[in-house]
Amino acid sequence: MSEKVLMKGNEALAEAAIQAGCKHFFGYPITPQTEVAAYMAKQMPKRDGTFLQAESEVAAINMVYGAAGAGARVMTSSSSPGISLKQEGISYIAGADLPCVIVNIVRGGPGLGGIQPAQSDYFQATKGGGHGDYHLVVFAPSSVQELVNLTKEAFDVADIYRMPVMIMGDGMLGQMMEPVEFGAYTPREIPEKTWATTGTEMKRKHNVVNSLYITASDLEELILERQKRYDVIEEKEARFEAYKTEDAEIIVTAYGITARIAQTAVNKAREQGIKVGMIRPITLWPFPKKAFAELDTNKVKNVLCVEMSMGQMVEDVRLSLDCKIPVDFFGRTGGVVPTPDEVLTKIKALYEGR
Amino acid sequence: MKRINIITGHFGSGKTEFAINLAQKQTMYEKSVIADMDTVNPYFRTNDARKSLEEKGIKVLASDYASSNLDIPSLPSDLYSLFDVEDRFAVLDVGGDEDGATVLGRFYNKLKDADYDMYMVINARRVLSQTADEIITFMREIEVASRLKITKLVNNTNLSVETTPEVLLEGQKVVEEVSLKTGLPIAYITGTKEILDKIPDTVKAPRLCLDLNMNLPF
Structure with missing residues (x-):
């Protein structure tokens, strides 16, 4: 294959x-x-x-x-x-x-x-x-x-x-x-699984799963x-992907399929001259705290967290930033998928108010 | 064209896109109806394109619970109108694999003597349906489940947004082999306009140009 x-x-x-x-x-x-x-x-x-x-x-x-x-x-x-x-x-x-x-x-x-x-x-x-x-x-x-x-x-x-x-x-x-x-x-x-209960064959002490x-x-x-x-x-093991963050004044953050939607919105915003980038956590635990903690507070004015929930990852984003940059949230929930245009509207509002 | 057109295949072969486009094409000549008989897929189904189909004058039969949160394999309550009212070109979009085809068994007595074609939509870049033998095994499973015979083949080989004319042409070779081994004709080679435009004239199968309806939100 x-x-x-x-x-x-x-x-x-x-x-x-x-x-x-x-x-x-x-x-x-x-x-x-x-x-x-x-x-x-x-x-x-x-x-x-x-x-x-x-x-x-x-x-x-x-x-x-x-x-x-x-x-x-x-x-x-x-x-x-x-x-x-x-x-x-x-x-x-x-x-x-x-x-x-x-x-x-x-x-x-x-x-x-x-x-x-x-x-x-x-x-x-x-x-x-x-x-x-x-x-x-x-x-x-x-x-x-x-x-x-x-x-x-x-x-x-x-x-x-x-x-x-x-x-x-x-x-x-x-x-x-x-x-x-x-x-x-x-x-x-991969280390050898010396702990596994595979039978001692009378050659070792028995392993216990408990x-x-x-x-x-x-x-x-x-x-x-x-x-x-x-x-x-x-x-x-903490892992993330940074997208167009170098000169970004607004950072959108999203994971999973929502990141694909957010990325489309970031690209549309870029076409309109808005300096926006994205941080996509790939591991949710461990959360990639450094990706946020190391953002340049002189440059980045807002972080926008987008989720298909009422706001859950946004708590880890806020903890990672430790109040250094204001964090906004946009979410749809209950099985409703956000559209790139909804995210774009939110990005534009933040950009104009920065 | 036969009046009743049953669309089967592996899930992800592009059945729904083919079914919708077939109905759209024929509706230029006669009234048409499309039935969403998918009891397998919760998302990406004919009913999702209901609005645009109805705007084109195509009647859509779908379960009241299609595209909803009610997770039961249900069929449209007005499905028998397909057989009882014979004034429309009918496309039956059936769920994927033999599991999806099982629903056809229920209509066996209505269909066996009816004027129908049963299309096998083939995507030779789908896992488990990449060789002629795999595809033929699959066809037999669908036929056993539905108690009906496949009558035509469709080459809809694609890699979604990464489809190239070469991908479709490689698929054509596989589908030609299936055709040779089963004696069934290739009804269509399908793809978006920009792909089909690059398929050489040496490929004799009729072409059906697809306007895509099942789009992702990004």
Whole structure:
């Protein structure tokens, strides 16, 4: 599959996972991510893997827990309400320090919400979701090609840091078709899985997969050790893309598919002589704080955060800027997708008022 | 042209664009109706282009719940008017893959003796439908699910915005092989005007120029 092919986001990420060595997929159908499971159901049996439609999302994430404990590359995918159901299992997997990949093709919420695209699961993905002191690495691709590349990398990052990694897309990215190629990714170096429960063969002490600690100080010690890993991740893994920022007086920031819309608006504004650029976070946790903290306050007058939510990432943008530059917000929610013209109107208003 | 035209294919083959453009072309000569029978795709479906189709005088049959947040595989309640009122050129835009084609089975008794063509829209740059054998396997799955026979082939090979005339021509070779192996004619080679203009005259298949309707918001 070296030449370019046209794929739907959901299929492309499933193919990328298989190519990354994902051997087990456990899931439960939900719009708008069902094509992930459909593709896995067709392909896994032919490619030495397991596809299993669980009886519920809760069962699926616990199957992921089991397979991850045995050291297998494993993935589950769902959309917002299904991801809410998985939160208990995600917390257990984080608590047991196991690697896995979780895909959330976000739709409108809260509750059953709707089936149209949204980004209102940002808080859930980046600030916990489940209980306890833990994080997920959260990747936010903005094209089908980037979805492919980051899905492959997600398995490596999960293995390197022994933790769940989330791919956060949205219904638009999952459903749309774009040309992709699969050759581009160079695997990262993966440590040996000495912790996996693969059978001792009477040659070593048995491994234990567990998130229960009877003694408080033991649990604290583990959490502190885990926090050190999180610190390394914050230092090394934060990622963003800067677009036309050099001379920009206004910075638009957006992630995922909203960044594509915002970029169109930035280009239109540039045609009208407005000095505007864009910062696109690629990792939502760790959040690329430096990209904002290092903005030149003499030059940049406003930051505009655009999301398909009532304003969630905007909190991290404000924290990163520490009140040095005023931050405005524009969002549509409930499954309504903002248009480039709406974003352009907002940019123009800020530019005139600067 | 047959009165009833059923459009099937892999999801993402461009069925909906082909269906809409076929109805648009024919509506210049006779009244036409297009039915959104997609029970697979939540977004990017015929019903999304409803307004512009109705402005062109094309009747649109779609589920009341198409393009809404109600996530159930539903069909238009007035679908039987396709068969009972025979005054219009009818295009049936069916959902992708054999899953989408399953809905046709329900109309088997209405369709089997009707004056129909069933088109297989092929995009040879779609994963799992890149070789003649893969495509033929796919066609058989659709035929089993729908209990109907595919009668015509359409080459709609494309890479979305990255389509080149070469991409379409490479696809033509694959579709010609499918045609040779199945004995089915190639009804159309399709693409945007700027792509089709660069296809040499040696390619004999009729051309259908596509105006694109399923656009992304950026």
